[in-house]
Amino acid sequence: MTDASSRSQRPAPVPLTILTGFLGAGKTTLLNRLLRDPGLARSVVLINEFGEIGLDHLFVEKIDGDMVMLASGCVCCTIRGDLVDALEKLLRDRDNGRMGEFDRVIIETTGLADPAPVLHTLMSHPYFLMRFRLDGIVTLVDAVNGAATLQNHPEALKQAAIADRLVLSKTDLLDSDERRHAFETLTRRLHNINPTARLLRAEDPIGAAELLNAGLHDPDSARPNVRAWLNAEALAETAVTDTASTDTCAVCGEDHDHAHHDHAHHDHAHHDHGNHDEAIRSFCLTSAEPLSPNACGLFLEMLRSAHGPNLLRVKGLIALSDDAERPLVIHGVQHVFHPPVRLDSWPDADRRTRMVFIVKDLDEKFVEGLYRAFAGQAAVDRPDATALSANPLAPRAGGLLG
Numbered sequence: 215m216t217d218a219s220s221r222s223q224r225p226a227p228v229p230l231t232i233l234t235g236f237l238g239a240g241k242t243t244l245l246n247r248l249l250r251d252p253g254l255a256r257s258v259v260l261i262n263e264f265g266e267i268g269l270d271h272l273f274v275e276k277i278d279g280d281m282v283m284l285a286s287g288c289v290c291c292t293i294r295g296d297l298v299d300a301l302e303k304l305l306r307d308r309d310n311g312r313m314g315e316f317d318r319v320i321i322e323t324t325g326l327a328d329p330a331p332v333l334h335t336l337m338s339h340p341y342f343l344m345r346f347r348l349d350g351i352v353t354l355v356d357a358v359n360g361a362a363t364l365q366n367h368p369e370a371l372k373q374a375a376i377a378d379r380l381v382l383s384k385t386d387l388l389d390s391d392e393r394r395h396a397f398e399t400l401t402r403r404l405h406n407i408n409p410t411a412r413l414l415r416a417e418d419p420i421g422a423a424e425l426l427n428a429g430l431h432d433p434d435s436a437r438p439n440v441r442a443w444l445n446a447e448a449l450a451e452t453a454v455t456d457t458a459s460t461d462t463c464a465v466c467g468e469d470h471d472h473a474h475h476d477h478a479h480h481d482h483a484h485h486d487h488g489n490h491d492e493a494i495r496s497f498c499l500t501s502a503e504p505l506s507p508n509a510c511g512l513f514l515e516m517l518r519s520a521h522g523p524n525l526l527r528v529k530g531l532i533a534l535s536d537d538a539e540r541p542l543v544i545h546g547v548q549h550v551f552h553p554p555v556r557l558d559s560w561p562d563a564d565r566r567t568r569m570v571f572i573v574k575d576l577d578e579k580f581v582e583g584l585y586r587a588f589a590g591q592a593a594v595d596r597p598d599a600t601a602l603s604a605n606p607l608a609p610r611a612g613g614l615l616g
């Protein structure tokens with residue numbers, strides 16, 4: 215059999231959605247509603263309920279038709295192997311006709327889960343990379359208790375930071391001015407944490423169309439929908455090939471001359487953006503210059519190996535110099551990156567490299583500087599230039615006494 219014919223017989227990858235949110239945020243309630251949507255009639259749901267099934271049970275137990283319950287423990291750590299086993303079993307059962315066809319898999323994680331390791335499992339398993347495609351991360355946030363949860367539980371903050379869709383549940387309980395005011399603050403805060411995610415209310419008549427299909431693949435067309443997936447428009451852009459540009463700060467909404475604007479001083483010294491989630495920042499780097507494939511690999515590897523834990527999510531479309539007509543799609547969650555995909559052509563007229571970063575405790579200037587260095591655009595940065603000019607021993611025109 216030729217490569218081409220075996221490829222053509224390979225089943226299309228099944229879209230996989232991760233549904234997360236803190237304990238009691240309303241995941242199961244939303245899921246029950248979603249599953250009534252005829253568009254999701256052929257979905258399989260993997261549920262990981264913390265502590266609900268003892269370890270002496272089978273690691274996967276088929277319950278209630280298309281529901282599969284994962285064993286006790288947290289999907290992000292103790293049963294990551296079980297998640298792999300459960301997904302492999304699903305594929306085997308489907309391929310062998312032991313279970314019906316399914317069009318989608320939804321994993322509902324326990325509220326205590328860090329969703330990143332679940333994504334790592336999917337992004338680094340060679341067989342799953344062929345059989346599944348990550349469709350998106352839907353995170354539920356309780357409109358009443360969400361602020362306190364974000365404050366006290368770092369995993370909840372991370373669930374919000376890496377989401378493609380943020381769904382606010384329990385908005386029907388906003389029955390006082392105090393609660394409504396707190397809710398407005400919460401929505402602003404969520405937007406600051408993750409401006410690229412669509413913010414929705416569970417109370418609204420939202421269904422599969424609004425919540426799902428948040429991935430790179432557009433089910434309505436044969437082409438990837440990179441623009442919607444990146445949603446770079448939601449962020450201020452930092453043009454790394456320009457010497458200066460005026461941008462709108464993603465944190466405070468003010469315009470700045472980027473070359474002279476020090477975010478670190480600006481937003482912490484003058485603005486109160488709320489809470490310790492200020493350490494989470496999102497930004498978009500753009501560049502009109504194609505990057506050599508080697509430089510691109512080194513840039514991503516350096517970023518990943520040195521700052522992996524700080525990269526909550528990285529998505530990008532990169533122009534490469536070996537074939538500037540075929541951009542590269544990158545997608546990383548912390549230190550794990552999906553194998554990069556080379557597109558056949560640009561998705562629209564914008565031929566610039568665009569990389570969206572959601573990071574924690576990582577300075578945008580650092581990432582920008584690193585990109586410049588690999589793109590061969592290294593420049594003396596401003597603090598160093600100031601240090602030089604303020605140093606009486608630094609060489610200058612006219613000599614030391616000049």
Ligand SMILES: Nc1nc2c(ncn2[C@@H]2O[C@H](COP(=O)(O)OP(=O)(O)OP(=O)(O)O)[C@@H](O)[C@H]2O)c(=O)[nH]1
Nearest residue numbers: 236237238239240241242243244325383384385416
């Ligand atoms: N008023 C109101 N109650 C809700 C809403 N969504 C969920 N609830 C209630 O909140 C409680 C928790 O909802 P679940 O759907 O079980 O939440 P969960 O995130 O699956 O909970 P865990 O699995 O324990 O993490 C239940 O009593 C729901 O009835 C909502 O939009 N409005």
